[in-house]
Amino acid sequence: DAGVTQSPTHLIKTRGQQVTLRCSPKSGHDTVSWYQQALGQGPQFIFQYYEEEERQRGNFPDRFSGHQFPNYSSELNVNALLLGDSALYLCASSFLDRGASYEQYFGPGTRLTVT
Amino acid sequence: GDSVTQMEGPVTLSEEAFLTINCTYTATGYPSLFWYVQYPGEGLQLLLKATKADDKGSNKGFEATYRKETTSFHLEKGSVQVSDSAVYFCALVIIQGAQKLVFGQGTRLTINP
16 A cells, blocks of 8 residues: 655755645545645645645745645645745645544655755 | 644653653644654654543554643653654644644654664
């Protein structure tokens, strides 16, 4: 059973460019969340997708956008990259209606460096 | 708002020592609580969880008890190993139209042989 997968593993971009990160959820999961983890800090919630719609957004600007496909996979897009966008981007998947445990399973992350 | 506070690190211990990493939370209602572990260069792995007051989560020798009266979820292990060296994150989940994890700042643990 494959876990959460993310691509690419590493990415280097220049300020002002745009980037797309990809995530495939764990088998059986229908919900995908994205988190940004700056160096030495805990992950920060960006947004969550369920049934191809954004359910909630954290405190991130509109430069951050996403999409969920019918097969539950997801993309995170960041436009007009800033140096401060350099971070590890984590995707997490879960099954929305599975009781009260609300476990989220994380992928290995995409390390984005903006120069 | 909802938040998680962890003891500041880094924490350095010798092998077979007793480990405690403190975690307290502020939340509306009674959230589920989690400990995640991050090994170097990797994503987060769920270590253990507790969904209601007085629940004890346990895994791989680690334990944490959901204490409503002190709003705490401290992580403990009786005898640590070098392989336990990692960053540990305490987290709670907020359910408001979505499942949003709120993390503490993380505690880096180093175990020396």
